[in-house]
Every structure is written in C-alpha cells, then in structure tokens.
Amino acid sequence: MNRLLVLVRHGQSDWNLKNLFTGWKDPDLTERGVAEAKRAGEKLNDMRIRFDVAYTSVLVRAQHTCRLILEGIGQPDLETICDQALNERDYGDLTGLNKDDAREKFGEEQVHIWRRSFDIPPPGGESLKTTAERVLPYFESEILPRVLKGENVLVAAHGNSLRALIMELEGLSGEEIIARELDTGVPIVYRLDEEGKIVDKEVLQD
C-alpha cells in the first residue's frame, strides 16, 4: 500500500476539556487525549500502515499525538517535520474564552458565525479561508509531492488546518467544509492516485 495520506486531529487537549477557544495557545493532551492518540496508533497498526514521513504543527497537542501514533506503529524515530503552517487557526481575541461564556456575552449566532463561517474571522484572528491560504501552499509544496512520489504520509494537526486540507482534497465548497466536524484522534486514511485524486477514503472511527 502506498500513496497514503493519513490526516488526524490531535487528541482531546486540556483546553478542549475546559471548553476554551484555543487557537495558537499550547495546551497538552488530557489523559483522554493520550488514550485517543494511542488508539489511533493501534488502528493504523492493525491496518499495517507504515509511514515515510510525518508532518505536524508547532503546537504540543499535535506533536504529542503524532509521537504517540508513531510509537504505536513501531516507528518512534520517523522523520517528523513541524511547521507553523499546520497550526490551528488563530482565534484572535477569543483565545482563552470559554465557548459558553462567549455565547452569553456575544450571542449564540455571532459566536457560531465566528466558529463556522468560511470567511468571517473572529476579531483579531483567522477565518477558515485565511487559514487555508497558509495551509494549502505548504501542503502543495511540501506534503503532496511526497505522497505523489509514492510515499505514505501522516499529518497530525488541528480541526481547522485539517478542514482546509480536506476541502482541497475532496473538492468541497466553503459551505460544505464548515459543516464537517472532525473528531479528535480519528484517523482519515486517503489513498491518492498519481495525480493526487482520491482513490479511496476510510475514516477509522471506533
């Protein structure tokens, strides 16, 4: 099996548990997050998937998830490239606020727009559109060429940086991708053809 591209959102973080807008803040995984990442490794191991390279963000929750997966498949020393281009979208002034408190303060509808519109950013932060504008050039110049030359590539990143990738890979509109929720620690396994089109896709849900 080759030309696999596996995307996985980090396991539950401490700020996910506390229901805080996280963005570029850097909490680590909770115990549940560690278990989710280990489980992701087990599932990939059951499928006998081995990688040629791994990519992750510069944030601890994604790097920790990546490391646990690689340990789980017996590749703890695999080349792992960390780049800010794969970071979560910057939540700007919302960073650190509790999501329920923000709904009370700004109204349910406004918070939903900040979280799930395609091109309206939260104050001082990034929209999904501007997130995609930094994720996709990196994907196209660094990650995709490695898959196209026949390698298997793991990307351990974040809800919104992965949404940007999925939008591109699956040819989704802005509206379609914002409706897609990504579970923590659930690998999505794509097999691509030599032109980068999806041959098959499997979501490794429990």
Ligand SMILES: O=C(O)[C@H](O)COP(=O)(O)O
């Ligand atoms: O940064 C965050 O708070 C989360 O990782 C993603 O948040 P969202 O569900 O609002 O996109």
